[in-house]
Each structure stands twice: as structure tokens, then as C-alpha cells.
Amino acid sequence: MRYSPDPMTQKIRTRIAPSPTGFLHLGTARTALYSWAYARHHGGAFVLRIEDTDVARSTQDSVDQILASMAWLGLDYDEGPIYQMQRLARYHAVVEQLIAAGRAYRCYCSPEELDAMREAQRARGEKTLYDGRWRPAPGKTLPPVPENVKPVVRFANPPDGEVTWDDLVKGPITIANREIDDLIILRPDGVPTYNFAVVVDDWDMAITHVFRGDEHINNTPWQINIFRALGAPLPLFGHCPVILGDDGQKLSKRRGAVSVTAYQEAGYLPEAMLNYLARLGWSHGDDELFSREQMVQWFDGSHLNRSPAQWDPAKLAWVNAHYIKHADDGRLAALVSPFVAARGQQADVDRLQALCGLYKDRCSTLVELADWLGIHFADVVPSDADLATHVTDAVRPALAALRERFTQIDWDKPSIAAAMKAVLTEFGLKMPQLAPAVRVLVCGRAQTPSIDAVLALFPRELVLSRLQHLSII
Numbered sequence: 001m002r003y004s005p006d007p008m009t010q011k012i013r014t015r016i017a018p019s020p021t022g023f024l025h026l027g028t029a030r031t032a033l034y035s036w037a038y039a040r041h042h043g044g045a046f047v048l049r050i051e052d053t054d055v056a057r058s059t060q061d062s063v064d065q066i067l068a069s070m071a072w073l074g075l076d077y078d079e080g081p082i083y084q085m086q087r088l089a090r091y092h093a094v095v096e097q098l099i100a101a102g103r104a105y106r107c108y109c110s111p112e113e114l115d116a117m118r119e120a121q122r123a124r125g126e127k128t129l130y131d132g133r134w135r136p137a138p139g140k141t142l143p144p145v146p147e148n149v150k151p152v153v154r155f156a157n158p159p160d161g162e163v164t165w166d167d168l169v170k171g172p173i174t175i176a177n178r179e180i181d182d183l184i185i186l187r188p189d190g191v192p193t194y195n196f197a198v199v200v201d202d203w204d205m206a207i208t209h210v211f212r213g214d215e216h217i218n219n220t221p222w223q224i225n226i227f228r229a230l231g232a233p234l235p236l237f238g239h240c241p242v243i244l245g246d247d248g249q250k251l252s253k254r255r256g257a258v259s260v261t262a263y264q265e266a267g268y269l270p271e272a273m274l275n276y277l278a279r280l281g282w283s284h285g286d287d288e289l290f291s292r293e294q295m296v297q298w299f300d301g302s303h304l305n306r307s308p309a310q311w312d313p314a315k316l317a318w319v320n321a322h323y324i325k326h327a328d329d330g331r332l333a334a335l336v337s338p339f340v341a342a343r344g345q346q347a348d349v350d351r352l353q354a355l356c357g358l359y360k361d362r363c364s365t366l367v368e369l370a371d372w373l374g375i376h377f378a379d380v381v382p383s384d385a386d387l388a389t390h391v392t393d394a395v396r397p398a399l400a401a402l403r404e405r406f407t408q409i410d411w412d413k414p415s416i417a418a419a420m421k422a423v424l425t426e427f428g429l430k431m432p433q434l435a436p437a438v439r440v441l442v443c444g445r446a447q448t449p450s451i452d453a454v455l456a457l458f459p460r461e462l463v464l465s466r467l468q469h470l471s472i473i
């Protein structure tokens with residue numbers, strides 16, 4: 001019998017449970033987003049749990065990075081962070097409860113014994129499973145308890161039958177109990193294993209829906225059996241497929257950035273990441289661009305893809321460009337300011353704001369935006385090719401005349417435009433001849449937004465000096 005929480009009568013509670021052994025992985029960020037959106041959609045609660053039982057690999061630095069990434073993405077949680085290592089007493093109590101009920105037992109096998117057991121099974125062509133030698137049974141005599149050996153505790157998995165659940169993403173899944181053995185739930189040092197702690201926590205925290213990566217599908221039968229042994233209600237499970245890199249292989253560090261932090265540092269906006277991650281594995285009709293609010297409104301746990309999605313950097317860049325273009329100039333100025341500072345450049349926020357307004361519709365990332373702003377704050381070096389193509393003998397006299405006019409006008413966009421027009425008339429030139437030459441000399445590139453608007457945001461003196469580049473005119 002599958003326990004199915006009724007959204008009408010029971011509060012929806014979801015969680016994300018990262019292990020602090022590195023940055024927040026994109027796959028975890030995506031399941032965090034689904035869990036968060038699902039809770040918000042139903043007016044439920046979203047819990048953040050830190051699964052730090054891998055003591056050797058867990059670090060405070062990773063915890064800090066994970067919390068910072070969650071905050072950056074705006075995935076606010078209602079409870080937590082809850083640390084598993086602060087709940088050891090609770091796990092020990094539940095272990096004792098299972099032992100007392102005959103659903104768990106102490107196993108004193110040494111690593112050498114277990115190796116020998118597996119070796120023998122392999123030699124017989126059998127699957128390597130724990131053979132149950134310490135599992136109590138009526139009429140069975142257990143081996144003598146060795147001295148000075150700290151036992152593990154194993155869960156007494158049902159030997160027969162099968163475990164079935166209706167996965168929210170993958171549909172019905174069935175795994176036979178004979179395929180899985182008596183899992184270690186408590187290590188000799190008293191630290192619980194993942195599959196046990198996760199069940200106690202999901203039970204205690206009244207989690208109703210678990211969204212996680214499909215690498216955990218094989219763990220789920222154990223977890224369901226432990227839930228049942230505890231008499232705890234089962235949550236619903238949704239296992240999301242892995243994210244593939246653009247080479248079709250599982251997205252991994254070797255194949256590029258896999259952490260939320262890396263994308264933050266590469267100049268992506270949080271709303272772009274959320275939008276892109278949401279769409280990577282879920283759809284709402286043909287919608288590609290949607291806000292957090294729309295996602296919360298639409299995300300009801302359906303339309304999750306069963307097959308793996310491919311990470312598409314070009315699409316992410318397109319989504320990011322959209323959000324940069326539509327961002328408020330003041331907010332963009334604040335967002336781009338650290339990128340400007342990282343280049344050793346400085347500008348006050350008002351100036352940055354005006355510049356962001358000018359360039360924001362042509363940037364895929366904040367790094368690109370900072371690159372544009374950089375033409376205002378650092379020397380530019382036009383390429384020889386651009387100079388040869390655009391600063392031709394035909395336009396040089398016009399550039400000199402323009403520079404002269406620029407010394408005399410009010411320094412604002414209409415006056416700059418008027419001066420350029422006058423020079424075009426005087427020299428019988430067209431804008432596509434004069435403007436690129438000015439751009440190359442002042443901005444170091446042949447394409448920019450409207451040149452009068454660009455020039456107006458430079459100090460006049462800088463424009464005058466750049467127009468004299470290499471004494472070209």
C-alpha cells in the first residue's frame with residue numbers, strides 16, 4: 001500500500017539534503033528548485049538539511065558555499081539548516097528501537113571476513129550480497145561475539161517480495177528484495193549511513209515529497225523498507241534524470257563548470273539560472289522564459305522529463321541575455337560592480353547605471369557587460385585590422401574636423417549628434433563611414449550602441465585624446 005499525502009488535508013513538506021563535500025552542484029540546485037517550487041505552489045514548507053555524516057569529506061567551507069548559493073538563487077527555506085551530525089542521539093534511539101523489534105541486528109564481521117565472503121560468492125558466480133551470518137533467526141545459533149570488535153548495525157531487509165513505488169518522474173518502479181542485502185545502518189563509530197539517516201529525517205521532518213537525482217533510485221527500496229519497519233508514512237519520490245554535458249556524457253567537473261558558484265562568478269543572473277535549470281527537466285507548454293512567480297504557479301510536480309536533459313551553454317547564455325536586457329539599470333550596476341572592480345577599475349554607481357542602460361541589450365553575461373564598461377575605464381587598443389578597415393584616408397580629414405567641433409559643443413547626446421551630422425555634410429560622407437571610424441578609435445571596436453549616446457557617456461577630454469590615437473589624424 002502506498003501512502004499518498006492528500007494536498008487538501010496534509011501540509012506539503014519538501015526538502016533538499018545536500019552533502020557538504022563540495023559546491024552546490026547544478027543537479028542538486030535543480031532538485032532544490034523543484035522541491036522549493038512544489039512547496040511554494042502548495043503553500044507548504046521547504047526544509048534545508050545538511051547531510052554531513054561523511055565526516056571525512058564534509059567541510060564547513062562547503063556548508064558556507066551551499067548556503068551562499070541557495071541564498072543567491074533565492075531558494076528560501078522555512079526550516080534549517082538542520083545538520084545530521086547534531087542528530088546522532090536520535091538515530092541511535094531509532095537503531096535501538098529497530099533492534100528491539102527484530103528489524104535490525106549487530107554484525108561483527110571484520111572487513112577481511114566480508115572480503116572472503118564476496119570472493120567466495122564471485123567464485124560461485126553469485127551476486128555479492130551480505131550472507132546474513134549475524135542475522136538472528138528462530139533456532140539459529142549466531143557466531144560467538146568476538147572480543148574488542150565494534151559491531152556495525154545492519155537493517156534486516158525483508159528476504160522476499162518486492163518493493164514498488166509510483167515515481168513522480170519515472171512512473172512505477174519495482175525492485176525485488178532478493179536483489180538487495182542487509183544494509184549497514186550504523187557504522188562502528190556510531191555514525192549512521194545515508195540510507196538510514198535520510199529515512200529517520202524524512203520521517204521526523206514529515207517530508208511528503210522527495211525530489212532528488214536518479215542516482216538514488218537504487219537506494220529507494222532500502223529506504224522504503226526502513227520506513228515500513230518504523231511504521232512511518234512513505235513520502236512520494238520523484239527521481240530526476242542526470243544532466244548531460246554537451247558531449248552527451250554525465251555533466252562532470254572534467255567537462256566544465258558544474259557548480260552554481262561557477263556560474264555566479266561567470267556573470268549569470270540568479271533568475272536566469274533558475275529559469276534555465278527549471279526548464280532543464282520540466283516544461284510548461286512551450287514556455288522558455290518565465291519568472292519565479294510563474295514557476296511557483298505552474299509547478300505541480302507534473303511534466304517532469306523522464307529522460308536526461310542536455311546542458312546547453314548557448315541556450316543558458318540566451319536566457320541570461322534576456323534577463324540582463326530586462327534588468328533594472330540600478331540593479332545591474334550593483335551586480336556588475338564587483339566584476340568591474342575585479343578588473344581593477346572603479347566607477348560610481350550613477351555612472352555605472354547609465355552605462356549599464358546603454359550596453360545591457362548586447363551582453364550574455366555580466367562579464368561581457370563589464371567588458372563593455374571597460375572601454376570607459378581603461379585604455380583601448382584598436383586592432384590594426386580595424387584601423388586599416390575603418391580609419392581610412394577618406395575619413396581622416398573628417399575625423400580631424402569632428403574632433404575640432406567636439407571641442408566647442410555642449411557635451412551631450414544631441415549636440416554630439418548634430419556635430420557629426422554637420423561633418424558628414426561638410427565632407428560628403430555617410431554615417432556608416434564616419435561612425436565606425438570613431439568607434440574604433442574611441443571604443444576599440446567597430447560596433448557599439450548609437451555612437452552619440454556612447455560618446456556622451458565618456459568625458460569629453462578622453463574622446464578628444466582617443467580621436468588622436470597614434471597621431472592618426
Ligand code: GLU
Binds near residue numbers: 016017018019198211
Ligand atoms: N545527501 C544526498 C545527496 O546529496 C541526498 C539525497 C536525497 O535527497 O535523499 O545526494
